[in-house]
Amino acid sequence: MFELRPDASPPLVNQIINGLRDAIENQTLKPGAKVPSIRAFAAKYSVSTFTVVEAYDRLVAQGLLVSRGTAGFFVNRAAGDLLEAQASEPDTAKPAFNSEWYLQQIFESRQLAFKPGCGWLPNDWMFEDGLRRGLRQVASSVLELSGYGDPMGLAELRTLTAQNLQQDLRIVVPPNQLMLTHGASQALDLAVRTLVRPGDVVLVDDPGYPNLMSILRFQGATLVGVPRTPNGYDLDHLQRLLEQYRPSVFFTQPHLHSPTCTRTPLVQLHRLLQLATQHDFRLVENNLYADMIEEPLPCLTSLDQLQQVVYVGSYSKSISPNVRVGYMLANPELMQQLLQLKMRSGLTTSQVMERVVYAAITDGRWRKHLKRLRQRLAEAHQEVGRQLARLGFERFIDSDEGMYIWTRHPAIPDSAALLDDALDQGIMLGPGQLFMVDSQATGWMRFNVAFSTDPALWEQLEKLLVKHVRAVKDR
Amino acid sequence: MFELRPDASPPLVNQIINGLRDAIENQTLKPGAKVPSIRAFAAKYSVSTFTVVEAYDRLVAQGLLVSRGTAGFFVNRAAGDLLEAQASEPDTAKPAFNSEWYLQQIFESRQLAFKPGCGWLPNDWMFEDGLRRGLRQVASSVLELSGYGDPMGLAELRTLTAQNLQQDLRIVVPPNQLMLTHGASQALDLAVRTLVRPGDVVLVDDPGYPNLMSILRFQGATLVGVPRTPNGYDLDHLQRLLEQYRPSVFFTQPHLHSPTCTRTPLVQLHRLLQLATQHDFRLVENNLYADMIEEPLPCLTSLDQLQQVVYVGSYSKSISPNVRVGYMLANPELMQQLLQLKMRSGLTTSQVMERVVYAAITDGRWRKHLKRLRQRLAEAHQEVGRQLARLGFERFIDSDEGMYIWTRHPAIPDSAALLDDALDQGIMLGPGQLFMVDSQATGWMRFNVAFSTDPALWEQLEKLLVKHVRAVKDR
Structure with a gap:
């Protein structure tokens, strides 16, 4: 149907989406037609099923495909109208970095591997x-x-x-x-x-x-x-x-x-x-x-x-x-x-x-749940505190209660400068700028301890830090 | 503890509430003390348990009593502080008739026997x-x-x-x-x-x-x-x-x-x-x-x-x-x-x-539920239409779909004038004035057909109508 180039830009998911959109637009895929199963598509193009799932999901969200459970995915009968309507709309481009946009990303990016910047607790910490x-x-x-x-x-x-x-x-x-x-x-x-x-x-x-x-x-x-x-x-x-x-x-x-x-x-x-x-x-x-x-x-x-x-x-x-x-x-x-x-x-x-x-x-186990939650937070504080100290971060206060550590690194005058590199590594940071009333750049950043105990996160952050320090020196 | 007068004003529920408030205030009932069980109280004062339940519930809502499940009701240990705090607050008197107030009443008055004025469907009509x-x-x-x-x-x-x-x-x-x-x-x-x-x-x-x-x-x-x-x-x-x-x-x-x-x-x-x-x-x-x-x-x-x-x-x-x-x-x-x-x-x-x-x-029975719902609404329209015609009401349109009939009676130039008498009979009407942009008085009123099929409602409304017409003539 079309060609995929794993090593090229844009990412594979987008290549699949664009390919299928084109096929729907030029009616290679007719309205109501069944599209290949996820497994068949993945096999044919030698990509992971995960990539195909992601692409199909987004096409469903765009209304171009319709999922019919075990029967599979089909081209929406109204896909032509949708494409036409979209063609007449101006592109809403991704805005430049701003809090509003970043906050929305935080809520939307559920695919990321590490979320030290988020404001909630992991699934298995909840009641x-x-x-x-x-x-x-x-x-x-x-x-x-x-x-x-x-x-x-x-x-x-x-x-x-x-x-x-x-x-x-x-x-x-x-x-x-x-x-x-x-x-x-x-x-x-x-x-x-x-x-x-x-x-x-x-x-x-x-x-x-x-x-x-x-x-x-x-x-x-x-x-x-x-x-x-x-x-x-x-x-x-x-x-x-x-x-x-x-x-x-x-x-x-x-x-x-x-x-x-x-x-x-x-x-x-x-x-x-x-x-x-x-x-x-x-x-x-x-x-x-x-x-x-x-x-x-x-x-x-x-x-x-x-x-x-x-x-x-x-x-x-x-x-x-x-x-x-x-x-x-x-x-x-x-x-x-x-x-x-x-x-x-x-x-x-x-x-x-x-x-x-x-x-x-009123379940009788709630108070116990809260106690256990506080315990886990305190343990996570200890662990994250060790990692921060190891990498030379400075902390706002020394405490082990609550969800957050507010911290900065002497080599990072502006924590927002790390965001793009971090996102590439699947890390969503909490840059301090988001929390400042006048949105000024700052080295401070917020770590959610419950999402920051994985040693793999700290390996990545260490690499980022080294890269960042080198880049600053090179300038 | 105190005397109740069934035939006097205020209503019994309020007499009980006032009596218990006084007893808590002057410490006849001490903080933390158990109050008589609902059954015991009802027997002692020869009132219905329903009346006592209502009074106790309201005292719980006011924070003066605390319910401890099967152990019964107790005086809140902080009741004294609450009474003191309330004594220093200005009375928020019931405002004169206005839409805001009436709308709130609609949502709050769940004790009323008839609610032709409400905007929702009965429990057993829902999915x-x-x-x-x-x-x-x-x-x-x-x-x-x-x-x-x-x-x-x-x-x-x-x-x-x-x-x-x-x-x-x-x-x-x-x-x-x-x-x-x-x-x-x-x-x-x-x-x-x-x-x-x-x-x-x-x-x-x-x-x-x-x-x-x-x-x-x-x-x-x-x-x-x-x-x-x-x-x-x-x-x-x-x-x-x-x-x-x-x-x-x-x-x-x-x-x-x-x-x-x-x-x-x-x-x-x-x-x-x-x-x-x-x-x-x-x-x-x-x-x-x-x-x-x-x-x-x-x-x-x-x-x-x-x-x-x-x-x-x-x-x-x-x-x-x-x-x-x-x-x-x-x-x-x-x-x-x-x-x-x-x-x-x-x-x-x-x-x-x-x-x-x-x-x-996606339960498979939803479309069937909707069909049955429309059928019930149509049947209720027929029934309510008959009753309205019998009492001489005029309708805005002749239809049997949806929830409402918009109607007026030649003898009632202002439907809001019926409200107080209707409330006394346990009826919450939907006076047209609520729906008018400039809040002007109007004869129109809204009947929710799903809440208006009980013949007892129409007996009450007929009496109200007769009384109202007589009062207008006497003036």
Whole structure:
């Protein structure tokens, strides 16, 4: 049908895709025709079945092929119309390096061998058993499928979450001030849309959470970064910022802050709340990683009890990000606004999924799962710490809790310069630039310890480092 | 402990709640103390266990009681702090009648006996079997819990949805132009935030979808209503509006439009698209009820193929609103923006739930379920039509498809005037005022046929009608 050149560019997968597209376009492959089986194609062209699977999958995603299960793959009868429609569209070229684009790549590149830059946990670290039992339990229970469920979210899960917060963090809150959301991300988005008006100056941690910065900018906010130190906040600096900018809100993650994994001392939390009163700004506290802290650790909301603080939490890190169940707490008046916006912008959250989460965390094995998770993270911290030290990396803090190590190498002034070479080796890094409020180049980078224990990764990184240092010297 | 007066106001449930709150406040019931069992309480005060269950549940929601399963109910150890915190808060009084408030009531009032005003289907009309089998199937399959899943949503479900759209509506679209969302509501919200800037004039159907109007107003849009006629649009009127207001977008539901359940003739769809080209505005087509139409019925997107149209669909009406799986289609450039906003504002949708939906619709019984659903709706239309005719109601159109009948009674110039009396009888009506762009009083009201077949409802409504007519005469 066509010729493949394994040693030429573009990569084989793309050669197959282009070849089949051409064959469909010039009707060598007719609408509705069966295409060769994956195995037959691989044999005929002497390529791996993996390569063919990848090519066929992408052609299915483009709508040109249709998969009919065991019957095989067929040319979509409407493939001609699709090709015609695409021909009339302008090419959306891959944008130059920018955070938005890189963040999307992180979520999309599932083929990569190493993902030290990602923000989640490996499959077998998640609460799979609990979730599976939860799904089974819900499947055999009486399903309430009618209606949209409680606007605030499943009552049982709210009550239990409130009880856990009371027990662990001394946050005393009735369940009717706790709203379930579609992950912590929806909670943050609702807070942004409710509290921030276009033109407002808003404080965020610097470095901080890229997705939050992105949604704040989309809302029209001007962002001012509050520098993160190894010991929490720089409160003197914050005070100057407050006087200069009069911000309306500070979105912050006091404990296991991403990307640095630092904590904030109690005395600073207290002082920060005093500043919020004096300078009349609100705090949105993101406590996403609370379950990764061994002992109960008071947070802003533990002190403030929702006077000035909105609290955001999630089950993404302790059960699975895939369940998309988070929650937020606010004072009654603000909660009413948040609830109305939640209903306007997506109606209720999925009560079926909330039941599954409820079943999972009342399963009796959840606390044990969390303990084991913290243990594995601590072990991974040790291992990754050794590797970083071996290669001469410097760390922001010395700790073994949470998911991340924030680190830099004296020979790498700009960690983003490593990205392309790393991607070629199948490595997705977490360049510090992504997390900086003003997107400036930086040597810092974030390692997710759970995805960084494979010695093969460190062999590759060592080679990259050597190559990079040599290239810098040669210049 | 305290005295209950069954014949006095407030209702018994509230008397119990108030009594127990007082007992907790003055420490007759100490923190951590066990409260009487539901059965014991009911026996002691000679009230029904149902009343006690309701009161205890609400106290749990307020955080004052804690349920410990079979051990019973206990006073929350932090109840004192909660009461103190609440005492210092201003009362958020029930607002005067407004759509926002009433809409929330609709979602919250699950105790009501009759809900002709609601917008969903009864439990046993949903695809419960399929969903249950889907949950079981996913529970025993390999779960991908790591990561957030594909930003666009589960690839298999996108591919299948695209194939169904191609087959049923001749919308030819590759799966990578179809994004899964958290219900159609999120899809509409993403479209609003991407396409509408504060100050823009936006067209909507009048009457139309209250939640959509609400989110558009929140975005700062000025709404102009396009009157809905029994035969679709009034295109002459629309043309005048276009010349007068120069709108940027028209959000519309051509087929089985809510609340009127009207269709739009093909020739009007064609003409509307021509107007969109001439006057340079976009169309967002909400085809939420597509599965309730027997034969394939071309829609705006069938003609336009995403040149000017964004398409929104959902599995809420045909599987369950509780799964929260909807989808949207747009041209590649716009889809890129919608995807970025989806990721910013809530990251991915729940891949677990998307797998469940995929399993449900590939179950082999889904098409049969849809057929049976349409049949039941047609039968309910007949029955409700008879009752409306018997009481002298007038209908907007004579049809037996979809969920709603839009109707009015010559003796009721303002259907909202019936609301309070109806609520007293346990009936939640759908007053037309909710659906009007300018919220003006109107005699029209929306009946959800699936919730309106009980003869007892019509006995109550007849009494209400007689009472109302007499009251009007007496004035």
